[in-house]
Amino acid sequence: MSRNKSLTRSKGIAVGIIRYVFLISFAYILIYPVIYMMSNALRTTVDYIDPSVVWLPKSITFQNFKDAWAALKFPTALKNTLVYEIVSAGIEVFTCAVFAYGLSRFKFRFKSALMFFLILSILIPDVMVLLPRVLNFKNLDFLGILRLFYEITGIDLRPDIFDTPLTFYLPSLLGVGLKGGMFIFIYMQFFSGLPVELEEAAWIDGAGPIRTFLFIVLPSSGVVILTVSIFSLIWHWNDYYLALMYIMDNQTLSVLVHDIKQQVFLTFGEVGGISSLIFGVPPAACLLLIAPPLVIYLFLQKYFIKSIDRVGIVG
């Protein structure tokens, strides 16, 4: 009996050790870039040449952050990200919930066809539809009706919304913005697990579906709204392709960080030899990009992980 017990115990310890070795060796890969960025962003030019400096800089400086801030024109870039991306992320959190509710609660014709298109919209990479979208934004039109009108009468009613925030808001309002299909899918999984009785009671008491949705369904969907919000915010914050394609001048933070080398050149002119402008500013710019979501994540982590535990997003 006792031999058996000690056997299971030592087995438990062995499993524990394997678990930690596995986790720590992978955690190393995930933490490495963060430490790498910090270490490089805090150095002075001398430290990049000094072979004795591996991780810890000999003198710590925040000059790289200042330079990165100037090269990115951080306040403007941040404003652009907020105006274009974050507002659109917020719109998406709401509209996708509406569409998912419609798809999961009501029966109507062509529903299976719509489900097919939902899966299609999840699976089609954004790149595939970017080109016609960009051209269409320049002369916004529906099914070519306004174009026909223009060709017959010579009056152009098509608004040019390219390079305005509308290029982000419009698809988000219609549920086909950045990863919209994915969010509708996540919401649907949650709504189909929600008990119908509550909503039926509201119906009987005379609340229409819209009021039922706003005052009964949404308030009881806190967990899934939190999950979708976090994904939506982060993916919009980090979005590169859409911003690159839809925006001409007022570029967002992530695009500017991606082209940081060029931004440094535009701000400080040609940089020769070994300089902190080449080695220190890019990591500093990356840190400036990931700092806001990271800070928010640290605060929300507990709720986020708990909500992941509870939503059963994909059950």
Next chain:
Amino acid sequence: MKKKKGGIEAIKRRYGVMFVAPWVVGIILFVIIPIFTTFIYSISNVSIGPAGPEAKIIGFGHYYKLLVENTTFVDRLVASITSIFTSLPIIIALSLILALILNQDFKGRMLMRGIFFLPVIISSGVVMSVLNGGNATDMGASLSSDVSTVYTEALNFTEILSRLNLPTELNELMQEYLANTFNLIWSCGVQTLLFIAGLQTIPDQLYEVGKVEGATAWECFWFITVPMLSRVLLLVLFYTMVELFVDNSALVNSILEDIRWHNIYDNTSAKLWLYFAGVGIVIAAVMFLYSKLVLKKVN
């Protein structure tokens, strides 16, 4: 009584249509029409007139150019499809293992979960591409190869591999995985998270029944966990495939540059459709394997 119920059903139908109507407009306007427009452009000569883009249909000349005359794009496409087939199973397996471990109770679980969700936060390719030397340095400090080298050298995996006398193809594949350790693990964030969410929905009773019936841990995993995760797995597969296709920057960037800077619309559309065909092939193959391997077990 019956009539009234029918009335409610009709009202419900109407409300349902009302709820989804804007989305249907969105799907038509921003997904379906663009896909067809792209196809028409791909078989035309496109110029921008006063009324907007004008397409004159010329046949499959653009495809001929891409497939026969200058195959750089197709070569890249084939390479990226191959790399999807090799990295997809590893990413799925790794994130499932990570999810299983992070779902257990142990000391420091919160910290570990925090670390392993880092890729979700830094999910953009932006940071990685800057750090990977695309823009960073001439010091040869490409981060991912740096980290992967630490692995191969510290444990001397390469040496071990060559001693094992594996078939050449398998050996090469393993070498490739080792060289890509960094990127593979960094692509596991969202998947791990989705798997954890899925694991949470499996009722504990199932495992208790399994234990009572005398099932080993392996059997519990294979006959309870895997079937119960089949739907999450589908979502994870979708997500991973799309990410892998979009993340392949050389391929996607060449397309984006053509649109953004060179205003080449017709030839790029042909590229897009070839790309689309590639995506379709991968998805079809993965779905086939999924239905053969996973769905069969569920039933």
